[in-house]
Amino acid sequence: xxxxxxxxxxxxxxxxxxxxxxxxxxxxxxxxxxxxxxxxxxxxxxxxxxxxxxxxxxxxxxxxxxxxxxxxxxxxxxxxxxxxxxxxxxxxxxxxxxxxxxxxxxxxxxxxxxxxxxxxxxxxxxxxxxxxxxxxxxxxxxxxxxxxxxxxxxxxxxxxxxxxxxxxxxxxxxx
Numbered sequence: 001x002x003x004x005x006x007x008x009x010x011x012x013x014x015x016x017x018x019x020x021x022x023x024x025x026x027x028x029x030x031x032x033x034x035x036x037x038x039x040x041x042x043x044x045x046x047x048x049x050x051x052x053x054x055x056x057x058x059x060x061x062x063x064x065x066x067x068x069x070x071x072x073x074x075x076x077x078x079x080x081x082x083x084x085x086x087x088x089x090x091x092x093x094x095x096x097x098x099x100x101x102x103x104x105x106x107x108x109x110x111x112x113x114x115x116x117x118x119x120x121x122x123x124x125x126x127x128x129x130x131x132x133x134x135x136x137x138x139x140x141x142x143x144x145x146x147x148x149x150x151x152x153x154x155x156x157x158x159x160x161x162x163x164x165x166x167x168x169x170x171x172x173x174x175x
Contacts, residue, residue, distance in 0.1 A: 008049050015045020074126050081119040088112050089162060113168075120168050148172075 019038040026034065091109055094100040100108070148157045148171045150164035157165055164171055 007052060011045050011049045011052065015042050015048070018045070074123070077119055077123050077126065081116065081123065084112055084116045084119060085163060088116065092162065116163075116168055120166075 019041040022037050022041055023034050026037065029037075088109060091100065091105065091112065095102070095105045147159055148161055149155070150157060150167060150169060150171060152169040153164060153167045155164055155166040157171060161171055163169065
């Protein structure tokens with residue numbers, strides 16, 4: 001049983017006890033009033049559960065990015081990461097072409113970069129389920145010499161990469 005479920009049960013049990021006490025204390029009251037009083041107290045218990053969840057989420061009592069299990073979940077994370085990185089690349093292209101202002105670029109790129117970083121961190125936490133893919137065919141030596149090495153983590157990236165495929169930091173073109 002998770003701690004969240006036990007907390008919900010605690011608040012609900014507390015509300016039930018409070019409703020029972022309220023009914024016992026208010027003798028010689030109309031039955032409809034007793035039902036409304038009990039419903040109000042139970043509603044207060046539900047509000048307490050919601051308030052507790054909100055505070056727990058706000059203060060980080062529960063990990064917001066729980067690791068996802070399974071090969072399908074990892075594939076989904078990889079697909080979403082590719083989409084987000086492609087969106088960042090297209091946004092940079094639009095800015096370089098003058099289609100997007102600097103202010104709009106800053107406003108649009110910040111959440112995309114944050115999402116890409118969170119996806120990369122989730123992928124790091126997620127264990128690989130599948131066997132590694134077969135090695136890519138060998139490229140010409142000129143292509144491998146043009147490959148970029150990330151200054152942050154040292155990973156070798158494709159020659160046309162703007163961001164590191166491992167850590168997501170921006171790569172400097174030396175051409």
